[in-house]
Amino acid sequence: MSFTGIDNLESGEALEAALRRIGDERYHNRHPFHRLLHGGRLDRGQVQAWALNRYYYQAMIPIKDASLIARCDDPAIRREWRSRLVDHDGTSENDGGVARWLALTDGLGLERAYVTSLRGLLPATRFAVDAYVHFVREKSLLEAIASSLTELFSPQIISERVSGMLANYDFVTPETLAYFSKRPPQAQRDSDFALACVKAHAATQESQKAVLAALEFKCAVLWSMLDALYAAYIEPKHLPPGCFDAG
Amino acid sequence: MSFTGIDNLESGEALEAALRRIGDERYHNRHPFHRLLHGGRLDRGQVQAWALNRYYYQAMIPIKDASLIARCDDPAIRREWRSRLVDHDGTSENDGGVARWLALTDGLGLERAYVTSLRGLLPATRFAVDAYVHFVREKSLLEAIASSLTELFSPQIISERVSGMLANYDFVTPETLAYFSKRPPQAQRDSDFALACVKAHAATQESQKAVLAALEFKCAVLWSMLDALYAAYIEPKHLPPGCFDAG
Numbered sequence: 001m002s003f004t005g006i007d008n009l010e011s012g013e014a015l016e017a018a019l020r021r022i023g024d025e026r027y028h029n030r031h032p033f034h035r036l037l038h039g040g041r042l043d044r045g046q047v048q049a050w051a052l053n054r055y056y057y058q059a060m061i062p063i064k065d066a067s068l069i070a071r072c073d074d075p076a077i078r079r080e081w082r083s084r085l086v087d088h089d090g091t092s093e094n095d096g097g098v099a100r101w102l103a104l105t106d107g108l109g110l111e112r113a114y115v116t117s118l119r120g121l122l123p124a125t126r127f128a129v130d131a132y133v134h135f136v137r138e139k140s141l142l143e144a145i146a147s148s149l150t151e152l153f154s155p156q157i158i159s160e161r162v163s164g165m166l167a168n169y170d171f172v173t174p175e176t177l178a179y180f181s182k183r184p185p186q187a188q189r190d191s192d193f194a195l196a197c198v199k200a201h202a203a204t205q206e207s208q209k210a211v212l213a214a215l216e217f218k219c220a221v222l223w224s225m226l227d228a229l230y231a232a233y234i235e236p237k238h239l240p241p242g243c244f245d246a247g
Numbered sequence: 248m249s250f251t252g253i254d255n256l257e258s259g260e261a262l263e264a265a266l267r268r269i270g271d272e273r274y275h276n277r278h279p280f281h282r283l284l285h286g287g288r289l290d291r292g293q294v295q296a297w298a299l300n301r302y303y304y305q306a307m308i309p310i311k312d313a314s315l316i317a318r319c320d321d322p323a324i325r326r327e328w329r330s331r332l333v334d335h336d337g338t339s340e341n342d343g344g345v346a347r348w349l350a351l352t353d354g355l356g357l358e359r360a361y362v363t364s365l366r367g368l369l370p371a372t373r374f375a376v377d378a379y380v381h382f383v384r385e386k387s388l389l390e391a392i393a394s395s396l397t398e399l400f401s402p403q404i405i406s407e408r409v410s411g412m413l414a415n416y417d418f419v420t421p422e423t424l425a426y427f428s429k430r431p432p433q434a435q436r437d438s439d440f441a442l443a444c445v446k447a448h449a450a451t452q453e454s455q456k457a458v459l460a461a462l463e464f465k466c467a468v469l470w471s472m473l474d475a476l477y478a479a480y481i482e483p484k485h486l487p488p489g490c491f492d493a494g
Contacts, residue, residue: 025488026488026489032483032485122471123375123467123468123470123471124371124374124375124471124474124475126378127371127374127375127377127378127468127471128370128371128374130374130378130381131373131374131377131378134377134381216489219488220370220487220488221370221374223370223487223488224369224370224371224374224475224487227371227475227478227479227485227487228371228471228474228475228478230478230483230485231474231475231477231478231483232474234483235482235483236279236477236478236481236482236483238279238474238477240467240470240471240474241272241273241466241467241470242273242463
């Protein structure tokens with residue numbers, strides 16, 4: 001797969017429009033849990049449950065990205081994708097997105113060893129995140145790249161999240177939310193690249209369908225994580241055996 | 248891994264007791280959805296949603312079992328495990344457990360092409376079932392075998408299911424439930440073998456811990472499938488985008 005490939009602008013624009021429609025319909029900013037979280041209608045235990053579960057997603061992102069690099073035979077894509085590893089793993093122990101997520105769970109009063117042990121994780125979180133990693137390892141490289149395109153929609157959700165959480169929760173501080181202040185420009189750069197890649201390479205109807213299905217799949221990963229949080233911690237509050245007890 | 252191995256009876260008995268405790272605490276017969284299903288408190292659409300989602304589990308079981316056989320270097324275990332393929336795939340087109348499950352979805356009024364297309368599936372069902380298949384492919388053979396041990400507990404749930412569903416739902420007939428009348432002796436034979444295997448081979452504390460964790464993992468797979476059904480179709484009835492609409 002070479003990045004300087006087919007010039008396929010016209011159907012590229014149609015593809016981008018179709019991808020953005022999927023985001024409008026299926027991105028997790030439409031999920032009821034998201035609205036409760038940002039609207040300040042969760043208690044501290046429920047916000048902790050969200051951060052604890054989302055930690056597993058954050059922790060697996062560099063594994064996912066390295067899996068993609070590991071199967072890519074184009075040095076230009078590998079080089080570009082490598083910046084994601086830098087963003088998430090940083091250049092020293094307390095640097096990078098995963099470390100900043102742990103600053104968030106620290107700030108929410110969760111024990112770091114408990115968070116990283118994954119003992120309190122909802123099984124549905126683990127299954128959804130692992131499904132994403134397996135998808136990137138097992139589907140075509142084009143589909144693996146396309147599955148990252150939820151980042152097209154993340155700058156907006158992040159800005160809603162930060163302002164909503166700061167306004168509504170006295171247990172949340174700007175320092176705690178450092179993860180989110182770093183993310184939007186990274187997500188913008190990454191999704192610009194992934195979108196250009198997909199538009200350049202999804203030249204057949206079949207490959208365009210696969211690209212759209214990859215984004216739907218990824219939206220379902222994020223959506224089902226919020227479904228599981230909602231069911232365990234909001235309604236009907238059925239906590240699966242052994243999971244984090246939000247009190 | 249040879250089946251005529253270490254004679255490890257004493258700790259084998261303790262291991263079996265620990266496995267049965269996990270079943271007592273975490274098997275999905277304790278899930279609220281199960282109680283509603285058997286107690287006749289679901290409507291036809293909700294029973295359809297259960298059968299439609301559970302179909303994916305049934306359909307992937309022979310894939311899971313073949314994956315286990317594919318990584319097993321002991322002909323005796325491969326031969327024994329092969330009977331599971333026969334049970335699920337049968338010896339002709341309308342024979343076997345998967346076909347009998349489709350007779351159930353037929354009997355409930357679901358279109359077969361829709362069921363097998365998986366279009367209506369809850370993403371959480373797909374992620375949970377795929378997690379099981381990946382577990383069997385990626386963990387040790389001992390853990391893969393141990394993850395089948397939920398069958399130790401299935402004869403009881405099946406008898407509750409059949410009597411409860413026949414007594415409570417006028418849209419369910421004995422023919423529709425043929426799947427369940429075949430399963431208990433198969434599950435008994437299979438779980439006897441898998442349990443003996445695990446007791447004979449989990450000789451260290453570390454391997455016994457891995458066996459127990461494998462059964463906990465598998466209980467979480469089944470449990471999270473019912474969590475997802477409950478959340479989508481009972482309460483709070485948040486149907487993920489694109490999934491089967493139970494009306």
